[in-house]
Amino acid sequence: MAEYKSDIEIARAASKMPILEIGAKLGIPSEDLLPYGHDKAKVSADFIRSVQGRPNGKLVLVTAINPTPAGEGKTTTTVGLGDGLNRIGKKAAVCIREASLGPNFGMKGGAAGGGMAQVVPMEDMNLHFTGDFHAITAAHNLLSAMIDNHIYWGNELGIDTRRVAWRRVMDMNDRALREIVCSLGGVANGFPRQGGFDITVASEVMAILCLATDLKDLEKRLGDIIVGYRRDKSPVYCRDIKADGAMTVLLKDAMQPNLVQTLENNPAFVHGGPFANIAHGCNSVAATTTALKIADYVVTEAGFGADLGAEKFFNIKCRKAGLKPAAVVIVATVRAMKMNGGVNKEDLGKENVDAVNRGCANLGRHIENVKQFGVPAVVAINHFTTDTEVEIQAMKDFVASQGSEAVLCKHWANGSAGIEDLAEKVVKIAESGSAQFSPLYPDEMKLFDKINTIVQRIYRGSEAIADKSVRDQLHAWEAAGYGHLPVCMAKTQYSFSTDPNLRGAPTGHAVPVREVRLSAGAGFIVAICGEIMTMPGLPRTPSSEKIRLNDEGFIEGLF
Structure with missing residues (x-):
């Protein structure tokens, strides 16, 4: 058959x-x-x-x-x-x-x-x-709306609009939304600033839902999300915006397997x-x-x-x-x-x-x-x-x-x-009981050393390379108490290197870390390597061109 x-x-x-x-x-x-x-x-x-x-x-x-x-x-x-x-x-x-x-x-x-x-x-x-992904998208974007609303109504928390770290999400590949300018159109629409969209599966809310043990843990983790920074670079949390309770409500059913x-x-x-x-x-x-x-x-x-x-x-x-x-x-x-x-x-x-x-x-x-x-x-x-x-x-x-x-x-x-x-x-x-599992690195290892450990021991590269600004950011997070977190490498899936065309088992390649993001609620640091995008684009001929309802009302094109 x-x-x-x-x-x-x-x-x-x-x-x-x-x-x-x-x-x-x-x-x-x-x-x-x-x-x-x-x-x-x-x-x-x-x-x-x-x-x-x-x-x-x-x-x-x-x-x-x-x-x-x-x-x-x-x-x-x-x-x-x-x-x-x-x-x-x-x-x-x-x-x-x-x-x-x-x-x-x-x-x-x-x-x-x-x-x-x-x-x-x-x-x-x-x-x-x-409807889980729709709930995650809604909860994520509720926080986005509440951040910009807080800024509009006087910005009591003193958020530096140049340092809003929380992007928006949608569950679709749409490269046109990777970088946007929002709040255009005059005083009634708020303060213009640069923003962007990631795909829902890259949302910290998705990671939090997948790592939380129950609704209480979920709400705490949502509250721990850092949404941006003040001019003195002190963090502003989701719970400061008072969004964590409503986000949990939106995710109540999505939390159930x-x-x-x-x-x-x-x-x-x-x-x-x-x-x-x-x-x-x-x-x-x-x-x-x-x-x-x-x-x-x-x-x-x-x-x-x-x-x-x-x-x-x-x-x-x-x-x-x-x-x-x-x-x-x-x-x-x-x-x-x-x-x-x-x-x-x-x-x-x-x-x-x-x-x-x-x-x-x-x-x-x-x-x-x-x-x-x-x-x-x-x-x-x-x-x-x-x-x-x-x-x-x-x-x-x-x-x-x-x-x-x-x-x-x-x-x-x-x-x-x-x-x-x-x-x-x-x-x-x-x-047989032969498994003796242990993670690759200890919690107390420095953040950049954790990145380097993965690059050298898993990718078999020579080293991770990063600009001073990336290293300074990691040092700042360590000073703020986040140094114990594991790292989540955002890298091409097609190769051990950051070059998707380099197949086989390459060695000795450098792995450039372009940007780092703190997912304080999920509990890890994201290291974005090479040209990887957190909002994918559609290919020249997307599958959607072939997906349709046939004359009997059945879906065709999902394979």
Whole structure:
């Protein structure tokens, strides 16, 4: 079936169970599920509180090599592994992120897995879902409106309008809004100043929602947001503007994790969605920690390659939430190895073992990096029909030379039946207790040293470079008591360097840090590297040109 039907056709033909029955598989009473239709629901805060005393299940992280146009299938493997673990008798749940409208209408077209390893309802997940992103956008922009309103009505807090740090957001790729001048049009519209928009998934409110443990913690973190500075450079906080209470109200329902199901009717939590190239790239702490209390195995993913998503999962999410992963799965494909080995996309169907061997350097780097965190890694070879036995064996041999094992996975075509071997391997690793997780750097390390540590140990660059103004800003934040925070690197996902065209496993490159931003509420420093943008643009031919309703009223173009 998967050989000739599109993802959306497969998803549409799915035999879904009522969401209350999916919740029952995890022991969630029907009264603690707040349904959004028949196939999705939010899990109540009361239920989440009630399970906190239970022991945790095993946490498995799915990450990948650096993404290529050839495709890797990280979410597909996450979903497939969750199904595979259930197939071999384990009580497993999947935890993934929600999809942003920006890339769905830009390049992706959808983000819910693929083939026979998908989360449904696919159309809802890729569009408005349960409204979480809209709530985050509204809460963020409420604060923006209240800042400018405060300035308009006399500016009692003495905010320096040149130093307003809080930008606006929208959940769409729109490069025209990266830098704007607002409040034009005369006295009635306020004081003109320079501003700009980021995409919602880069919002600090998104990061806060994904790292907060409950509504009380959420409100405190929102209050801690620094919105700008006075002329003496002292900070002005969100709670000074008195916006934290109303923002929490807007986020009350968004804070509750969403429960949906896989094609094989296994539970999946889909909640939160910070990008990994410009934010911390993990689903919510609330969803992950809740799943760990009610499932024996929780399979979660971190965005893009392990140099971004896994590094942030370990150094930010695990550090903040006290999580200890038991195993890591690194997803790779023969096609991507060949592309990393210098093969053009149109030639990927031809057997080329030499290119596979050359491209494996990228995979090897990720294996080494994951092991630095003390967590054992297994490689999932996401199978394509054009892969040859010799190419697959070349990958397996390479991974074996790195002290790990590669397992061929056919979940895209065969669902859980195609990934049983990986599920068995993950269980063996997780139950061996061999993981000795620790973050890459200690809290007390200087901020720029933390950036440099990631550059040298994860990207294998020579050093991070930054202007004096960036270094001075970091020193000022250390003096203000923020030196203990982890760093969140905003960098291209396509390379270990800041050059998206430099594939493979480069070494010795410098990583320029263009700007740093303090996310005091979320609890990390964002280091913006190279040319990365916190508001993406649409490609020359965006996916939105092909997305439409057909004559039967069904959506086409979301793939």
